[in-house]
Amino acid sequence: MDGETTLEGVDTSVDSGNADATADLGSCSGAMSRGETCEITMQVTAYEPGPYSGVLTVETSAGETLTVPFSGQAVGDDPTATTSPAPETPEPTDPTPTIDPTESPDPGIT
Structure with a gap:
């Protein structure tokens, strides 16, 4: 296995900006020969707009x-922001009947 090496681990650090970064070895598993390529997966989550920088190790x-x-430069929405659904509009109710005080519910009573 002369000339082969294995990627043992990957780490990230964010030096500036309000962000976190994660990475994994992606397709870089097993022994690799000199000149062979693979892809490491990395994701940056920014918490506010602005520049960020760091190092993948x-x-x-x-x-x-x-x-x-x-x-990179973070733009757009805050990942911690949430939206609430609009409150439901209540169903209309039947109007309350009005009684004319000159009318009596019982005949003969005034």
Whole structure:
């Protein structure tokens, strides 16, 4: 297995901005030969608009540490914001009947 290495672990750190980053080895499992490629999956979650930056770090079975800087600009919605549905409009009720005080419910009583 001369010339092959295995990616042992991946980590992320955010240096600036209000954000979190996560990563996993994606398709980078098993021994890899020199020049072979694979894809590491990384996701950044920003909590407010603005710039962010950080470092993706990968450790290999050969004892090497590979670092890749990343940066971006967060725009748009706050992921913690929620919306509430509009309150329901109540169904209309029958109008309350009105009684004319000059009319008596019992004949002969006034």
